[in-house]
Amino acid sequence: MAILAAIMSAVIWGSGQFLNKQYIKGLFFFAIQMLMVGIELYTGSLALILGHVPPHPRNAGMFIRGIWGVITLGEIPRESSAVLVYDHSTMLMLSGLIAIAILLAFAVFWQWCIRDAYKTRKKLISGESETTRTYVKRLLNDSFEYIAIAPGLAFVVLFSFVPIFFAFLTAFTNYNNQNIPPRHLVEWVGFDTFRTVITSEIWGNTLIGVGLWTVIWAFVSTLLAFGVGFIQAVFINSKLVRWPKLWRGLYILPWAIPSLVSLLLFRNFFVTNGVINQLLMDMNIISSPITFFGSVGWSRAALFIINTWLGFAGPMVLITGVMTTLNPETYEAASIDGASAFQQFRKLTLPTIFAAISPLLIMGIAGAFNNFGIVFFVTGGGPMNARYMMAGHTDLLITWVYRLTLDHRMYNFASVMSTFIFIVVASVSGWNLTRTRAFREE
Amino acid sequence: MKKVKRFFHPRRFFPWLGVHINLVVMAIIVLYPVLWLVGAALSPIRGTPGAVTQDTFGIIPIPRAFTLDNFTRLFTDHNYGTWYRNSLIIATITLVGTIIVHTFMGFVFARLQFRGRKTGLLSIMVLQMFPSFLAMVAIYSIFLTFGWLDNIYALAFLYIGGGIPGTMWLMRGYMLNIPKSLDEAAYMDGASKMQVFTKVIFPLSKPIITFIGFGAFMGPWMDYIFPRLLLRSSHNHTIAIGLFNISNPTDGAYDITAFTAGALIIAIPFGIIFFAFQKYFALGAAAGANKGE
Numbered sequence: 001m002a003i004l005a006a007i008m009s010a011v012i013w014g015s016g017q018f019l020n021k022q023y024i025k026g027l028f029f030f031a032i033q034m035l036m037v038g039i040e041l042y043t044g045s046l047a048l049i050l051g052h053v054p055p056h057p058r059n060a061g062m063f064i065r066g067i068w069g070v071i072t073l074g075e076i077p078r079e080s081s082a083v084l085v086y087d088h089s090t091m092l093m094l095s096g097l098i099a100i101a102i103l104l105a106f107a108v109f110w111q112w113c114i115r116d117a118y119k120t121r122k123k124l125i126s127g128e129s130e131t132t133r134t135y136v137k138r139l140l141n142d143s144f145e146y147i148a149i150a151p152g153l154a155f156v157v158l159f160s161f162v163p164i165f166f167a168f169l170t171a172f173t174n175y176n177n178q179n180i181p182p183r184h185l186v187e188w189v190g191f192d193t194f195r196t197v198i199t200s201e202i203w204g205n206t207l208i209g210v211g212l213w214t215v216i217w218a219f220v221s222t223l224l225a226f227g228v229g230f231i232q233a234v235f236i237n238s239k240l241v242r243w244p245k246l247w248r249g250l251y252i253l254p255w256a257i258p259s260l261v262s263l264l265l266f267r268n269f270f271v272t273n274g275v276i277n278q279l280l281m282d283m284n285i286i287s288s289p290i291t292f293f294g295s296v297g298w299s300r301a302a303l304f305i306i307n308t309w310l311g312f313a314g315p316m317v318l319i320t321g322v323m324t325t326l327n328p329e330t331y332e333a334a335s336i337d338g339a340s341a342f343q344q345f346r347k348l349t350l351p352t353i354f355a356a357i358s359p360l361l362i363m364g365i366a367g368a369f370n371n372f373g374i375v376f377f378v379t380g381g382g383p384m385n386a387r388y389m390m391a392g393h394t395d396l397l398i399t400w401v402y403r404l405t406l407d408h409r410m411y412n413f414a415s416v417m418s419t420f421i422f423i424v425v426a427s428v429s430g431w432n433l434t435r436t437r438a439f440r441e442e
Numbered sequence: 443m444k445k446v447k448r449f450f451h452p453r454r455f456f457p458w459l460g461v462h463i464n465l466v467v468m469a470i471i472v473l474y475p476v477l478w479l480v481g482a483a484l485s486p487i488r489g490t491p492g493a494v495t496q497d498t499f500g501i502i503p504i505p506r507a508f509t510l511d512n513f514t515r516l517f518t519d520h521n522y523g524t525w526y527r528n529s530l531i532i533a534t535i536t537l538v539g540t541i542i543v544h545t546f547m548g549f550v551f552a553r554l555q556f557r558g559r560k561t562g563l564l565s566i567m568v569l570q571m572f573p574s575f576l577a578m579v580a581i582y583s584i585f586l587t588f589g590w591l592d593n594i595y596a597l598a599f600l601y602i603g604g605g606i607p608g609t610m611w612l613m614r615g616y617m618l619n620i621p622k623s624l625d626e627a628a629y630m631d632g633a634s635k636m637q638v639f640t641k642v643i644f645p646l647s648k649p650i651i652t653f654i655g656f657g658a659f660m661g662p663w664m665d666y667i668f669p670r671l672l673l674r675s676s677h678n679h680t681i682a683i684g685l686f687n688i689s690n691p692t693d694g695a696y697d698i699t700a701f702t703a704g705a706l707i708i709a710i711p712f713g714i715i716f717f718a719f720q721k722y723f724a725l726g727a728a729a730g731a732n733k734g735e
Contacts, residue, residue, distance in 0.1 A: 090583060091583065091587065094580060094583045094584065095587065141634065141635065142556075144554070144634075144635040144636065145550045145554045145556040145635075148546040148547075148550050148639075149546060149547055149550050149551075149562075151543050151546075152543045152544070152546060152547040152606055152610075153562075155543060155602055156566070156569070156603060156606050156607065158584070158603060159600055159603030159604050160577075160603065160604065160606070160607055161565075161569065162580065162584070163578075163580035163584065164569060164572050164577045164580075166577065166579070166580035166583075167577040167579065167580055168572075170579070231464075232464075232465075232468060235461050235464055235465060236465070238461060240454075240457060240458045240461050241461060241465070247469070249717075250469055250472060250473070251468065251469075251472055252720075253472055253473070253476055253713075254472060254476075255716070256713040256717060257476070257709050257712070257713065258660065258708060258709060258712055259664065260664040260682055260685070260686075261479075261664075261685070261705040262475070264686060264689040265478075265479060265689070265701075265702070265705065266475070267691075268491040268691070269478075269491065271490075271491065271691055273490040273491065273493075274490070274491045274492055275478060275491045275492065275494075277492060278491070278492035278493075278495040278496055279495060282495075282496070289492075309472070309475070377666075377686075405578060405579060406578070411579055418572070422571060425571045426571045429571055
């Protein structure tokens with residue numbers, strides 16, 4: 001019998017609660033269902049039912065139209081401005097995703113309603129029952145979690161879930177500068193874009209070339225920053241230095257300056273009529289200015305130098321922190337055993353520091369993969385490479401994707417690349433995660 | 443006397459010299475760009491960065507004459523006041539929204555057990571790995587659909603929402619380290635979950651909230667990508683867009699000394715805040731290390 005209440009509630013929300021004689025609760029669920037139906041009718045279906053518009057999913061309310069839109073991506077392109085009824089593929093996809101997200105929220109209430117009808121019915125049959133009043137009281141305390149995260153959840157869904165899902169789905173469409181809606185329709189093409197990227201020579205070349213440079217960049221730039229930070233930390237903390245705090249305070253200056261300011265400044269250091277050239281000429285090291293951003297080697301070197309300048313302070317402070325936790329007694333024991341200062345450093349200091357910073361080092365490398373700002377603001381990806389598809393010699397995958405998106409409108413290709421980046425970053429982070437967890441359980 | 447003798451012993455002196463040469467060279471490398479920024483901001487020269495350098499040439503780049511022209515030009519030739527006001531509004535809304543929304547998220551995911559918790563954590567973690575601004579086209583379309591383009595308030599909401607996947611981990615990681623016995627004692631005394639949050643967890647989480655709040659406030663000042671994408675008219679430009687334009691050698695408004703002056707106005711308060719809250723930064727970095735809990 002309990003199943004009857006559940007089935008009733010599944011069809012008309014709250015009817016199972018009415019059967020259980022819980023009228024207020026029943027009304028509550030019914031109101032939510034009416035809200036959902038109301039939204040559907042208000043946003044279009046009413047006009048369709050009344051026959052004001054031709055019967056077509058295009059004219060239905062947001063939920064039906066949304067689902068139809070995601071599946072078909074529209075049927076009528078706006079070939080000329082004379083076409084008054086047309087479908088805008090990407091808008092359909094986006095509003096469809098939003099509609100689906102809202103429907104999922106309703107689904108949570110739906111399953112709650114069904115479950116509640118079933119459980120209450122069972123309790124009624126077995127004789128124990130709970131009044132709506134105590135139920136509400138218990139509910140308010142139990143649902144604190146959901147109420148507290150509801151605003152955050154709404155933000156995440158609207159600004160993260162939906163856009164990222166949209167970006168991901170774009171990889172399976174032909175949405176690019178050849179198919180800009182509403183003039184053209186966008187279609188689902190499955191894995192065609194992935195296939196093109198892998199099989200076509202220029203796309204493949206660019207992916208491999210830019211990808212390789214991204215990997216080199218991620219490792220070298222992070223290791224340089226950590227290496228310089230490490231050396232400075234060791235020097236500052238050595239017994240030879242009188243005022244370690246003074247030096248450290250000086251060296252964290254680059255960390256304190258907003259990086260956008262530093263990057264825009266450094267661009268002006270390296271331009272042809274910029275600061276570096278002027279200094280070198282004044283010191284008679286060079287006679288004519290170097291075009292740093294015209295040469296592959298110099299552009300890359302400039303990026304490494306700037307990144308080290310910006311990034312060594314963080315690791316330096318961290319490593320200093322680790323070094324203060326080293327136990328002096330261990331060192332005393334080591335010197336009694338006859339270990340030299342260098343041996344102590346190699347066998348005691350280094351392993352401790354390495355164990356402490358290696359998770360951060362890995363996160364740093366993963367982060368450097370997507371170090372957008374430095375390339376975008378300093379070199380802009382240049383100098384351009386003729387053998388690449390819309391990419392330059394210093395472009396990282398992420399700046400290339402940005403360029404594909406905003407400058408060239410190659411949305412589907414950009415999404416394919418984003419998916420590749422995501423797979424790499426997710427596997428590195430996932431691996432790092434399991435590693436630290438294993439590390440913790442030990 | 444003995445001390446001096448030991449000091450000049452070659453085995454001590456040369457390592458000392460080496461370390462200090464390194465420290466001084468490093469200090470020059472670190473300081474020169476900063477001093478150049480200050481020197482150029484006060485320099486009367488209007489021209490290329492090279493010309494400004496020639497005027498301020500020296501290890502310490504001090505211009506031959508001082509002027510505040512660059513600062514006044516920011517307000518007369520460029521719209522620095524407008525940029526500043528817009529950035530301030532966006533940053534303030536982002537700060538307030540972030541603290542309210544994100545602390546609740548962190549608290550719920552760190553301290554409470556509820557259905558959907560694991561799923562929620564997992565999906566936020568996956569989201570965090572997807573470079574968020576790759577979803578730019580979709581975000582642009584959302585803003586277009588809702589009529590939010592060219593609206594600085596909507597941009598602030600984007601920052602609040604976009605920050606959640608990242609900061610929630612920091613917040614949660616920190617709150618996990620607060621002893622559970624504190625909450626239990628409070629519940630014993632009949633406190634509700636809301637009270638435990640406001641009276642116990644929130645006060646104890648102040649360091650991480652300060653850290654996240656600082657990030658939330660600072661981020662919008664220095665973000666260029668989203669303002670460029672979503673704010674079109676020049677009366678809605680932010681500091682980042684303005685500074686980018688006047689520091690761009692290919693832009694018509696290129697004015698490097700005005701840029702340094704404008705950058706200085708921003709960098710000085712940020713630097714002061716940074717040094718004042720330095721311990722929170724070290725802490726934030728440490729919390730980040732444990733975020734894969």
